[in-house]
Each structure stands twice: as structure tokens, then as C-alpha cells.
Amino acid sequence: MRVVRRIITIASIIASISGAAAEPAIEKGDKKLPLPGEAFRLNGKDAFVILPEKTEGKIPWVWYAPTLPGLPAKSEEWMFRQVLEAGVAVAGIDVGESYGSPSGREVYGEFYDHLVGRRGFSAKPCLLARSRGGLMLYSWAVDNSGKVAGVAGIYPVCNVASYPGVAKAAPAFGFTAEELTAKLAEHNPIDRLKPLAEVGVPIRHIHGDKDKVVPIDKNSALLEKRYRAFGGPVEIEVVKGGGHDMWEGWFKSQALVDFIITEAKRAEESPPDEKS
Numbered sequence: 001m002r003v004v005r006r007i008i009t010i011a012s013i014i015a016s017i018s019g020a021a022a023e024p025a026i027e028k029g030d031k032k033l034p035l036p037g038e039a040f041r042l043n044g045k046d047a048f049v050i051l052p053e054k055t056e057g058k059i060p061w062v063w064y065a066p067t068l069p070g071l072p073a074k075s076e077e078w079m080f081r082q083v084l085e086a087g088v089a090v091a092g093i094d095v096g097e098s099y100g101s102p103s104g105r106e107v108y109g110e111f112y113d114h115l116v117g118r119r120g121f122s123a124k125p126c127l128l129a130r131s132r133g134g135l136m137l138y139s140w141a142v143d144n145s146g147k148v149a150g151v152a153g154i155y156p157v158c159n160v161a162s163y164p165g166v167a168k169a170a171p172a173f174g175f176t177a178e179e180l181t182a183k184l185a186e187h188n189p190i191d192r193l194k195p196l197a198e199v200g201v202p203i204r205h206i207h208g209d210k211d212k213v214v215p216i217d218k219n220s221a222l223l224e225k226r227y228r229a230f231g232g233p234v235e236i237e238v239v240k241g242g243g244h245d246m247w248e249g250w251f252k253s254q255a256l257v258d259f260i261i262t263e264a265k266r267a268e269e270s271p272p273d274e275k276s
Contacts, residue, residue: 024042024043025044029046029048031046031094033050034077035077037051042093045095045107046067047067047093047111048091048093049115050080050090051089052085052086052087052089053084055089058121058122058123059089059119059120060087060126060264061089061125062091062126062152063127063128065092065127065128065134065136066131066133067095068094068097071130072092075248076251078252079128079251079252086261093111095136098172099160099169100135100136100187100188101173101174104136112140122267124147124148124267125148126148126150126151126264126267127141128153129152129153129154130153131155131213132157133157135158135160137156138151138156138158138189142193142195146199147272148196150201150260150263150267152203152260153203153204153205153206154206154256155206155208155220155244155250157219158220158223159190159219160184160187161188161218162214162219166184190219190222190226193232194230196227203227203234204236204237204255204256205236206253207220207238207242208243209241210241211243220236223236
């Protein structure tokens, strides 16, 4: 028995040294989607893929977040139909209320590797961040700037201090509130935009000037100011009187959909940049 255990241990060490990755665990999922697609679980996490009718070569895609229970919802249906008709797939994975923490980013990395490495998806998705999905996607994006075609946002959270607040977010990072405050610049998307600007990732948000949940001045407007200072391409559409609500205009923005389609398809055959 000792010999067997020793062999297993040595094999594990060799696999670790060689960088061999474990096969992802794929199971059928039961997530309800606004349009016909595939629901599955990747290493126990609910995920989905909605493919266009025809796919050829590398599949351009938009990465949606947050993929929490009930999301994406019928509110996203119009947007999804537009991108699907343009030949762009839609996909996402549930990382829970991770607020952009390293654990959530790790799951995103597994999801990206699965779609790009095993399903023929293009190496540069366009990201679509709704509300707190901004923390999730931007946190992954700044660590993987060379793998991002563009970032589209619907009143996205870009600043942990703004939402949900450091005290509420801290447990997801494995920190106390005081510890996360001290390390905030290492994790907060609004403080880590430079890598995206350096590779010219385009950004487009739609955000209301009366949003009390995710205030524009502490999120999209602050991002715009800092991103422009780094030389990054960014455009923020400000909706006068807009709050943090279910107004259909948020989800039927032709300009935002055009941006998503353009950036996803432009990157269809692009390899990841070296900075990734």
C-alpha cells in the first residue's frame, strides 16, 4: 500500500512540475436561458453558451456577466438576438457574488480556456458587463488584457468602494475590511486600467446620471477620466435622468449592440496579444 501511495505522490509531483492541467468536469446544467442554448456546469459552476445558427472557423463571442441565478433574463433577449443574427455567440459562467476577487477570476480563466481551447471560440471575446458584472469582467480583463476585444457596459460597477463597499466585498477576497482597504488598489478595476489602455482595448458604457446604486461619477465617469489619461479609447453614453432600473432603453441600445458586434467580429481571428 505504501508503494502505491508513493507512486501516486510522485506522479502528482511530476504532473505539477510539467504544468499538466486537469480535465475540466463538464456536466449537463439546468439553467434557464432567455433564448435556446446549452446550459452546463464547468467544474460545478453553472455556465451557458448560445450559438448563432451558423458557425464557421473561430467563433466570435460576447461574454456576459453576471450569470447569477435568473440572469441573463428576458431583458437581454433583444441584445442577444442582434448579436446572434450577426454570427456572434453569447456565453457566461456563474462565479457567485465574487466582486472581482481572485477566486472568481480563476473560474473565469477556466471558462475562457474551455471555450477557446475546446470549443473553437475566438481568443478575444467582447465583454458585456451589466451592473455588478462590471467588477467580475473588468477584474479578469485587466489581468488578461491581451485576450479582450472590447468592453461594453450597462451601468457597470467599476469600483469596489462604490459598490458593494469594502466591508461587504472583503469576505469574498478572504480579507477583513481593513485588509482589503489596504490592498484595494491591487484588486479594484478602477485602479488597474492601464494594461487595457496599453493594448488599446475599446470601452463603451451606457449609464444614467441619476443612478444611486452605482453612481456614475464613481464608476463610468471616473473610468473614462482615468482611461483617457492612459490613452485608452473610451466612450460613455450618459442617459439624462437614468437610474439603476429596468428601463428597456438600457437593453435596446443599438449603439451598444453595434459596438459589441464590431469588436467581437474584428477580433475573430486575432491571437491573444503578448500582454495576456
